[in-house]
Amino acid sequence: MQGYMNKVLFVNLTTRQTSLYNWTEEDQKKYLGGKIMAAKILTDLLTPDVEPLSEENILVVSTGPFTNTGAPASSRFNVSSLSPLTGLLASSNCGGNFGIMLKKAGYDALIITGKSEDKIILEITENDILFHSADDLWGHTVDTIQAALPKRHGKLVIGPAGENLVKFAGLFSQERTAGRGGLGAVLGYKNLKAITAFGEKKTPINPKTKEYYKRWIQTLREHPLTGEQLPKFGTAGLLSIMQYRKILATKNFSENTYDDFEKVSGETLRENHLVKNRGCVTCPIQCGRQVKYKGELKKGPELETLGLFGPNLMNNDLEKIIEWNIELDHYGMDSISTAGVLAFAMELNEKGILKTDLEFSKTDNISEYIRKIAYREGIGNDMAEGVRYMSEKYGGHEFAIHSKGMELSAYEPRNAVGQGLGYAVSNRGGCHLNAGYIVLFEGLSMQMNPRSLKNKAELTIFSQDLMEVTSASGICLFTLQSMLPGFILEKSNHSITKMVNKLLTSNVAAGSVSILNGLKENQLRIHIPNIPHTKALKLLTGHEMNLGKYRLIGERGYNLERLFNIKRGLKIEHDQLPKRLTHEDQEAFVPLDKLKEKYYKKRGWDSDGIPTLKTLRKLGLE
């Protein structure tokens, strides 16, 4: 099919045998690519008893049909595997150039299993699959290993944290990270230090698509979020509004505002440190930050790093955050989980449960602890296992800020209860994006009542499914932000916007979203200008695509991942948040049980959170 290279590479590291994996046109239509394709492959190949850090575990690197076709923000690729952090399916999305190069080498996806006896590097080119010794490169940091590999190749590498099996080690391509779920440790266990890909193949596309892409890029450039706020402030621009909405995780989520927030805000980052923007290849948004650090241009921190290494550690020193961000990238660790485990250890110390020299507001030893975690030294060895493990070993369950073992992102959900629901039911665990990110409606961009329960389950489902399929298409989720009309965003206090905000928590809206979520594949055969993805896919592949079909593929993906997790032993009690966020004896809390009940019902799942046969039939997953 157009948009695809129509080849999937299977590599067994134990035997060093390679082959082509059977992935048909029907599979392409049904699962699209990226994380949904990966979920299907992992469902088919993994038995439920496989351990994340084992020879049998499989890691899938998959692109989408948009990747390497010139679509806006389409360098995205996905990495999925059994997560060492959660024990469940983890998918992590990355924006470096590896996905593009994998397609240029002739492959839509790469499936890796087995375990190499020696430390190796895997090289994929148009004509060869080669295994090189990594003996001399083992121990290298992410920046030095990338510099040591061929310049023109796309690279996907791990740092020392991945080698040392840190449960939240990431994979890195250029300056971007597949950070969540500890998938870097999966590569580390398999003794695979890096994968490189190179080729000059073109992805076949319908020529008409390019004209459509041009208009799409223009739309993104004219939109207030993708054309103005994100290029000017990056994701860091959210920190201030989070403060005013009282959703800024502070002091290990015990508070939601931070007096010194302006010292670590996106505005301050821009004013005092920003040198230029630098985003992913093919992206017209360019949300990445380049800052000057010790005379060199370096990647600046994103919102999550600012929030979780700033207010959540009670730290107001932005330069320190820039420094730690660089260190995390060198060692190859997820900043969200690292900050989460640091904040948890600080509170354990404050409460006298586990004595360390980690204290809120104390910054002079953070670099040392980041290193200790990456190399598993001393208490760093426990911290490298994540917050859930730490709470099981030392206590503090009620303030162990994770869901399904994954540390939460920087949005404190007591004043954004839909986001709280999303964190709890997310297939990945405590991830803001897989949660559905309806905090966007609950205060960041819109002013939907953040504590109302109405339409939260419905909107979460709609958003999760739409993000699922968009991720699978190989394009950045930020392209979905043009879904919100610029008029509504810029005129927050206009009577029409106020009416929309009010309407969002009405029975009418909940009913309408619910109807949308329940539609079958052949319904809603339309395209809408605010979601150009569907028409672009239709032009690109030459096959039918419309809004209904697109949404349904997302729903299929979300359910497929859920089924995978259920086979791994997931129960409704794992769809959980720490008591700190849900207990009712406080001004604001996430009424999780009520929200979950509604969510399961609206998802077409039974009261045990298992998709019903009717739902599976609708999705072709029975």
Place this chain on the structure above:
Amino acid sequence: MINVKFFGNYSIIAGTNQLSIAAKTIKNLCYLIELETGIETKRLKNSMMFLNGKPVLKNKKLKAGDEVAFFSPASGG
């Protein structure tokens, strides 16, 4: 005096994060900000704004020492 704060794109257009302006109402404040910074009154009035940390959805009276914060649209992930 009213302590005015600008966030997001407003901080760039205004060329500052903060202003002190004497004003009696939100509406009056927006007009005075336009004179000072060039940001249109209509645009400011329709913005996401907060009075002393609480969302403001309509014109309100102001008193000395109040803080009014203006936000341009923001998102991320």
